[in-house]
Amino acid sequence: MSSAPVPQHCPTPRELDDLELLVSGALVPLTEFNRPGSPVTLELPPSVDELARTAGTVELVDPEGLPLARVAWPEGRIQPLTHAAFGPFRHLRLTPRVARRRHGGRVFVPVCEPITTDQLGHLATLGPVALVAMVGQGTAAVGPVTLVRATLAAAELLPDAVVIAVPLASHADPDDDAYLLGQIMAAYAEDDPVEELDPDDSPVPAPVAAVLLADQPPPDRQGLVLFFTGLSGSGKSTLARAFTDHLLELGTRTVTSLDGDVVRRNLSAGLTFSKADRETNIRRIGWVAAEIARHGGVAVVSPIAPFDETRQQVRAMVEDAGGAFFLVHVATPLEECERRDRKGLYAKARRGEIPEFTGISSPYEEPRDADVRVDTTGRSIDEALTDVLVVLRERGYLDLLGTLHPEQETEDDALQVLYVCTANICRSPAMELLSRRVLPDSADVVFSSAGTHGHVDKPVDPEILRSLPADVVSDDFRSRQLSTRLLEEADLVLTAETAHRDFILEEQPGMFRKVFTLGQFANAVERVGADLPREELLRMVAESRPTAEPAGDVPDPYRRGRDAAVACTARIEGLLARVLPALSAHRGDAG
Template identity: 60%
Template structure:
């Protein structure tokens, strides 16, 4: 059996277009270039890999020589609109195709009406990771459906064109995908002008003013992470303006991560689980307050990436209380046990703590009241209390 691998959302979007002809004539991932399959080191020498979705459904088998489809994605909002290019051309023969990466404006709609010359219109919504501008992928489809209603005899087709961080390459890929989906002319719109009322309402609903936030406290055991996190939680609840969830490291370990050890690998797994849950909370505009030790920079960076990919803001708080003070407090007796060799791989004693260099704020709680130390945190939060 080939090794299984779940790639990034961008690579999964690329896979769909490689398999359905959207990227034709290209049918496999590049060794170089934007459409790449970034394999982890342990899979780099594999000759065959089974690509799976986040739920483990096999989508395709990859080899350096090509991709073999195993199944097609069948879930997700507006999946019925995700046509392959052959089907889109057959269903909308002769239509004017308009690539859409942002909500269409009054000027865009006027330009489309002028250019269509009585033809049907296909609004080709580019819904891949990072492509929709100032709107979510689902919001882009909803806004495009509203635009189609305003245009009349217009239809929406969704294509998973993702952004790869190279504007020039992404522009070329967008042109290629549009050409493959179009059965007739292609019209590019400018995005100038105002949004029609019907579309503006969808955009406003899709993009509330306040994004989700993850406040991530990191520091040694006994540094004051949980105390500060609890104090912040209380303030948010008292304000009553935002939904908020606490993800305390010890509580998560007893529930979501029950059964994990304190090995480096299991500790990193615990932090990634916290990060995933926090990112989902942020995706839905909530506030997540996390307070694990999180000693390793690589794992903290992974959590930051998860949160930012979900559209949330990540606030890293380094509770930098010195080891000597943490050990003096030792409310749970953990440092004493670690010194006696009863707890292996204990952070700060027998396992390292990698101090963050990218924290939004550094707080030493030594000799300070909770209110005083929390003031440092409140000063860097992207929301008011």
């Protein structure tokens, strides 16, 4: 069902007095649609019209499917079924007849925006007033619920005032909107005076301001949806994850990452990758993000979202929920995206193996309304992210620039190796510290570690520390939590157990070519040949994808005594002896 444009004929006060049924924010005639001089027309799409003529009726329902009225078709006669029973301030939504019975004899005042201090002073001189808040999509800049709350707050400051809420959606035509407003006010006021408020620049009274502040918080407290869009391989997901990490570090806002793979497994399970299903997936992401923003949270999403229409639909969802929509176009050129493609998706698309692939066989409509445009070519994550953070700070949403820290200076070709265990106080620190002992201050390989769960900012477990060689330096070591940013920055991730590897790949399946258990990687190095150049060796291990067997795990020694700690360290030393020579670009440096 689609509503017709504003009718040429508008109702007389007597006709409006007979209107009793409220449907979807519009006044519907009690007796019939489409009669000569009818105030409302009902138009159906051709396919629906054909079905309605066959059935002889059309049923009008609310957004949740509650039947409100049955219409004989095509005659247009209406049989009311029920009123919409829910919705904020339902008790204030009075028909003209009820409003006349309760509030006749007052001055009727249409209210389309929050009442200002000067307007309030004028209203106080009018005697008893009925403030008629025009609630409907697009009529008031502040939104229908906020307008009613603000009008109620203003009414409390007047000697004798009541509030009526009347559904009146904007028709995007000032003349039509003004004419309809006049006709509605005539129906409600009848012989009582109607007083229109002149707009002015005075501030709103304090109680009204409190309502507006609660319903429309300042940017730094407003719900926010950060929407990264761009081609596959553009770096949008990497920037989104880095942003999420920085916001978590700041700790001042709740943040939800609607990661594409996670959403696909849960919210959009069953959808294909057809154009229609991909757009449905984005709309679902948008709806969830809008609900997060409605409650003051920050949602971070990074779908390709190639079509402007769908992006605009998501923007409307967010703004209707009272949130801010911040669009980031990650505008990395197609050639660079193809160069980065580790999964070979672009090559498959060019061979015709993947239909409707964005950038190849399906278009990408570049946003014209992006808040920030970022090209990640030749830039670090933090450099590219800074472009986004600067504008966010300028707009007053967030200030995350202070969370950016200079990274450890390394040579451009240095291999970043990240060791992972559970709490980052036993096994992964031992791997990191022993590796540094073998390759101290190496310019071509950098070692670090993190834990999937547990402790943060803790030293190495004392039992493990006592099991390490005496010349191992651990004074500056502190445990830390594994994050997406650490995983993204690492060239190679080596875990203590198969369970740690599975934990990472469950959330980041695209990293399977660089995440291994330490035992799995040691076996793979021996299989492909440790004497190969490092880059070639890493490529061959990644392509062979050896099986991770639990038998190759490093058992957890935590709180299991001295012998368990010594056995753990010995096992790690044995595995590193097979791995580290292959990781150094300068073979002679490995002892």
